[in-house]
Amino acid sequence: xxxxxxxxxxxxxxxxxxxxxxxxxxxxxxxxxxxxxxxxxxxxxxxxxxxxxxxxxxxxxxxxxxxxxxxxxxxxxxxxxxxxxxxxxxxxxxxxxxxxxxxxxxxxxxxxxxxxxxxxxxxxxxxxxxxxxxxxxxxxxxxxxxxxxxxxxxxxxxxxxxxxxxxxxxxxxxxxxxxxxxxxxxxxxxxxxxxxxxxxxxxxxxxxxxxxxxxxxxxxxxxxxxxxxxxxxxxxxxxxxxxxxxxxxxxxxxxxxxxxxxxxxxxxxxxxxxxxxxxxxxxxxxxxxxxxxxxxxxxxxxxxxxxxxxxxxxxxxxxxxxxxxxxxxxxxxxxxxxxxxxxxxxxxxxxxxxxxxxxxxxxxxxxxxxxxxxxxxxxxxxxxxxxxxxxxxxxxxxxxxxxxxxxxxxxxxxxxxxxxxxxxxxxxxxxxxxxxxxxxxxxxxxxxxxxxxxxxxxxxxxxxxxxxxxxxxxxxx
Ligand code: 5AD
Ligand code: SF4
Numbered sequence: 243x244x245x246x247x248x249x250x251x252x253x254x255x256x257x258x259x260x261x262x263x264x265x266x267x268x269x270x271x272x273x274x275x276x277x278x279x280x281x282x283x284x285x286x287x288x289x290x291x292x293x294x295x296x297x298x299x300x301x302x303x304x305x306x307x308x309x310x311x312x313x314x315x316x317x318x319x320x321x322x323x324x325x326x327x328x329x330x331x332x333x334x335x336x337x338x339x340x341x342x343x344x345x346x347x348x349x350x351x352x353x354x355x356x357x358x359x360x361x362x363x364x365x366x367x368x369x370x371x372x373x374x375x376x377x378x379x380x381x382x383x384x385x386x387x388x389x390x391x392x393x394x395x396x397x398x399x400x401x402x403x404x405x406x407x408x409x410x411x412x413x414x415x416x417x418x419x420x421x422x423x424x425x426x427x428x429x430x431x432x433x434x435x436x437x438x439x440x441x442x443x444x445x446x447x448x449x450x451x452x453x454x455x456x457x458x459x460x461x462x463x464x465x466x467x468x469x470x471x472x473x474x475x476x477x478x479x480x481x482x483x484x485x486x487x488x489x490x491x492x493x494x495x496x497x498x499x500x501x502x503x504x505x506x507x508x509x510x511x512x513x514x515x516x517x518x519x520x521x522x523x524x525x526x527x528x529x530x531x532x533x534x535x536x537x538x539x540x541x542x543x544x545x546x547x548x549x550x551x552x553x554x555x556x557x558x559x560x561x562x563x564x565x566x567x568x569x570x571x572x573x574x575x576x577x578x579x580x581x582x583x584x585x586x587x588x589x590x591x592x593x594x595x596x597x598x599x600x601x602x603x604x605x606x607x608x609x610x611x612x613x614x615x616x617x618x619x620x621x622x623x624x625x626x627x628x629x630x631x632x633x634x635x636x637x638x639x640x641x642x643x644x645x646x647x648x649x650x651x652x653x654x655x656x657x658x659x660x661x662x663x664x665x666x667x668x669x670x671x672x673x674x675x676x677x678x679x680x681x682x683x684x685x686x687x688x689x690x691x692x693x694x695x696x697x698x699x700x701x702x703x704x705x706x707x708x709x710x711x712x713x714x715x716x717x718x719x
Contacts, residue, residue, distance in 0.1 A: 274304035274309065274310050275296050275301045275302075275303065276312070277314045278307060278313070278331070279316045280351075282318065285316050289314075291408060294411065295380070295381055311344065313335060313346070314348045316350050319355075319356045319615065332361075336366075346384055348369055348371065348380070348384075351377075352433070354372055355373035355436075355438075358373070358397045359395045362393055369393055370387060372394075372396045373398070375398065375439060376398060405444075408448075410452075415461065415663065417464060418465045418467050419449060419465065421471065421492075422468035422471065423468075424440045425438060425469040427470055427554070428619070430618060432615070443468075443478055449498075450498050457505050461505075462506040462663060462696050462698075463505075463663060464508050466496075466499070466509070468512075473514065473517050474492035474495060475491025476491060476517070490519055490521035490522040493521045496532060499531075500529040500530070500531045506698060507663060508529070508533065509533050513536065513537075515539075515555045518538075523570075526567070533680045533681070533682065534574040534575065535575040535577070535681045538563070539579035540598060543594040543596070544595060545558075547587055550586070551584065561598060564576060575605045576605060577608075578599070579608045580595060580599070580607055580610065582611055583612040583628035585624035585626055585628065587612075587628055599643065604644065604647070607644055609637050609640050611630075611634065614626045653706055655706055656706055657702070659716055660700070661679065662700070662701045663677050664699060666695045673689060674687060683711050686711070687715060
């Protein structure tokens with residue numbers, strides 16, 4: 243019989259649903275874990291921090307999922323396809339459980355929040371389901387499952403403990419730093435506000451402390467993360483009565499991170515065009531460490547669709563921001579997110595998206611086919627009436643445009659010298675190294691003696707493709 247009781251994990255006071263499972267032996271020996279991550283950079287960051295927390299509790303990272311004692315799926319609900327992939331993968335672990343009955347298997351993150359206990363019903367071999375606000379309780383939950391052979395669900399909201407999840411894998415050239423959680427925008431297609439809750443921003447001093455620690459360990463690039471990062475600090479300012487539409491707490495945070503010694507580069511994702519006010523634009527243009535490559539979701543170039551999406555900006559306003567940045571910055575790159583086949587999108591509206599993408603001159607874009615998500619306004623109120631074949635066709639057209647545009651835009655780098663932050667060996671060829679330009683172009687060049695990841699080097703570009711720039715280190719050119 244199911245029962246509910248208080249969690250005994252350190253610092254946690256919420257109630258957990260407790261579902262007994264059949265007894266197996268061997269749980270006391272659990273030592274290694276593996277986290278498989280799906281979805282966005284926020285999930286990658288959560289997995290890294292949870293991994294550190296598990297290590298603090300004495301577990302070690304397993305080389306692969308087949309040998310892990312604890313197998314965790316950190317999941318994404320943004321599109322149906324992402325969910326189906328996880329359902330398939332979790333289903334396959336039934337065999338692993340049969341071979342090694344002592345293994346503990348859990349689902350965490352957005353799908354855990356969205357589906358809760360229904361996941362335990364769907365998968366009889368699943369041990370725990372932990373939602374987006376409860377990740378800090380995973381070590382306690384795993385220990386309890388090992389002791390009691392129970393099944394657990396923890397999906398209460400409002401109890402997240404971001405500061406307990408601030409660990410980083412040491413030695414990385416580039417590190418993600420989460421500055422806020424949740425989203426208040428409620429774009430009509432998006433499940434994020436539902437599964438990640440309302441916006442909660444960390445205190446600037448906590449973010450800066452984490453950045454200082456990373457810089458002290460040799461990290462050169464800080465990648466700030468928030469689902470709606472340009473709204474950083476705004477919910478709190480409204481609550482305190484200090485909100486001003488002309489201020490930008492995120493711009494203030496960028497200035498503080500820019501001041502941290504040892505940090506060479508700052509990137510962030512994702513800004514919302516609605517919050518890109520003058521204070522924000524001034525900060526990104528003025529601050530030398532802020533990379534001049536901006537990922538700004540457009541979603542559609544047609545105003546009727548943008549309104550149905552509840553985006554709060556027109557295509558014209560969006561393009562005005564891009565123009566402003568291009569005018570102020572000699573070298574800048576833009577990328578975006580686009581949804582094709584949003585309900586009722588006509589050929590003419592799709593053409594407007596194509597036109598807007600061309601006008602913005604995006605280097606790169608993530609193009610998504612609209613996928614209705616249960617519980618969202620669009621799924622409830624609008625018909626998913628654009629046929630799959632039309633979504634696919636529109637997707638292919640935009641991808642072809644992108645490749646053509648990137649190929650020709652990258653040729654402007656030929657013969658130029660770009661400053662590259664060295665990341666490490668190229669995956670395709672170990673005699674070459676890979677890194678990125680300030681404008682986020684992948685640069686590949688022969689390795690030279692004494693060079694190491696984290697170095698900033700000048701590379702003379704000799705050849706370009708749609709995806710990469712190739713060259714050699716300046717002194718050798
Ligand atoms: N269908 C398709 N794409 C979506 N996105 C979010 N929700 C959906 C959906 N229901 C895309 C948006 C967002 C990105 C992270 O995922 O483009 O910016
Ligand atoms: Fe989703 Fe819109 Fe929030 Fe982005 S801003 S996370 S698309 S609701």
